[in-house]
Amino acid sequence: xxxxxxxxxxxxxxxxxxxxxxxxxxxxxxxxxxxxxxxxxxxxxxxxxxxxxxxxxxxxxxxxxxxxxxxxxxxxxxxxxxxxxxxxxxxxxxxxxxxx
Numbered sequence: 001x002x003x004x005x006x007x008x009x010x011x012x013x014x015x016x017x018x019x020x021x022x023x024x025x026x027x028x029x030x031x032x033x034x035x036x037x038x039x040x041x042x043x044x045x046x047x048x049x050x051x052x053x054x055x056x057x058x059x060x061x062x063x064x065x066x067x068x069x070x071x072x073x074x075x076x077x078x079x080x081x082x083x084x085x086x087x088x089x090x091x092x093x094x095x096x097x098x099x100x
Contacts, residue, residue, distance in 0.1 A: 002028075003027065003028045003031055003036055004025070004026055004027035004028060004036050004037065004040050005024075005025075005026055005040070006022065006024065006025045006026075006040050006041070006043075006044040007022075007023050007024040007025075008020045008021060008022045008023065008044060008047075008048060008056070009021050009023055010053075011057065017054045017055060018052055018053045018054045018055075019053065019054065019055050019056065019057060020048045020051075020053040020055075020056045020057075021056070021057050021058065022044065022056055022057070022058040023058075025037060025040060025041060025044070025058075025067075027040065032066075033066075037067075037070055038070055038073075038074070041070060041071070041074055042074065045074070045096065045098065048098060049098045049099060053098055054097070054098055055095060055096060055097050055098055056095070056096045056098060057079075057093065057094065057095050057096075058071065058076070058093070058094050059082070059084065059091045059092065059093050059094070060091060060092060060094070061084075061089060061090070061091055062081065062089075062090040062091055062092050063090070068092065071094050072094075074096070075096060076094040076095065076096045077094060077095050077096070078092060078093070078094055079093045079094060079095045080092070080093045081093065
């Protein structure tokens with residue numbers, strides 16, 4: 001049974017730093033608040049480091065306090081705010097410098 005998944009894509013700009021974009025981190029709502037999201041985020045971050053990425057970015061709904069806490073606790077730094085292009089909903093942007 002799958003309880004969650006993550007999707008990251010290569011968003012390295014031409015002649016830029018190797019950058020991944022965490023586009024989705026999802027956990028089955030019936031098992032949320034049990035550490036699955038944190039573990040999935042840690043595993044994804046480790047995979048990105050092993051793949052040679054120097055940094056990672058993500059955007060999350062401004063009002064999603066639970067997700068924001070997970071990211072901030074894992075060392076992601078708030079870099080700005082905006083809106084999602086597809087929905088117009090307010091979001092915040094994060095950056096994580098990966099260890100190398």
